[in-house]
Amino acid sequence: MNILITGGIGFIGSHTYISLYERYPEAQLVIIDNLANSSPRTIERLKKITCKSVLFFPIDLRDEQALTKLFHAYRFHSVFHFAGYKAVGESITNPLEYYVNNVQGTFNLLRCCLLYQIERFIFSSSATVYGDGNSPLKENAPLLPASNPYGQTKAxxxxxxxxxxxxxxxxxxxxxxxxxxxxAHESGLIGEVPASVPNNLMPYITKVAKGDLPVLHIFGGDYPTVDGTGIRDYIHVMDVAEGHVAALEHLTPGYHIYNLGTGSGTSVLQLVNAFEQVNEIKVPYQIVNRRSGDNPSIYADVGKAESELQWRARRTIEDMCRDAWNFEKQDG
Structure with a gap:
């Protein structure tokens, strides 16, 4: 069984690679990645974790000729599509590049799937497609205008x-x-590797804890939440990876949407406090002005994934903080 993983060297793709390997050790997992958002060293670390060589091709999805050759060489059983630009701020300043890369790349991938009669397709989307919808967010909610071009490309x-x-x-x-x-993976060998100053909260926390950045900026301390800071549904990356395996195993004809979250929210300060307690290290922070477009509270309704995929997030906030810090310490 041949399985294609686009963007397989990135944060979610690499962890899903491990989950797929654990579930299907005899499968041929094929990774393509243009390395725009990822590091080649991840390939060696995947080899170390799985004790198996990694079949990797440095292909950009916009290169339709190279993609077609790959599909001709490997008759894929299924496709996992992670590849795409993902920085919200960058998408605002450079929207055209995001539309070309994320949408055109998906066009080319779908053309190959139809040409070679690949019937199983799992797409990496985002809660940004809900716009400013009210939590808990359900899959049957309408696609609302996203607040940034990145979210628009996903929609x-x-x-x-x-x-x-x-x-x-x-x-x-x-x-x-x-x-x-x-x-991050419990081995500490792979995790989230931002290209520059982190856009996401956890790698920002770990960089400050490590001393690479001086202080954590928390955007907004006056929201109508338990402590005034924004609430989000944080989920361990390995739970997300296992959600992809469950999606493949329960794939049925048609078009299906599932939320991958925990179903509960954690505030920014709650996450910072948990990180400090679990890892016994201080994280200096400063509360600054709100960011435009931020929603006070966003979390998922996960009932559909639990009932139809027999999947639910198993790892705790403490697990997330411990594993993220373990990776940051080893990655230096």
């Missing part, structure tokens, strides 16, 4: 996948909408 790709599935009855699509993946 556009979802609509494209819906239309392709409707026009091709044998083509089975599962959309997985992530909330806030954090943490």
């Amino acid at each position: 556009m790709c979802e609509r494209i996948l819906m239309d392709v599935a409707a026009a091709n009855p044998g083509f089975n699509v599962t959309i997985l909408r992530y909330f806030n993946p954090v943490g």
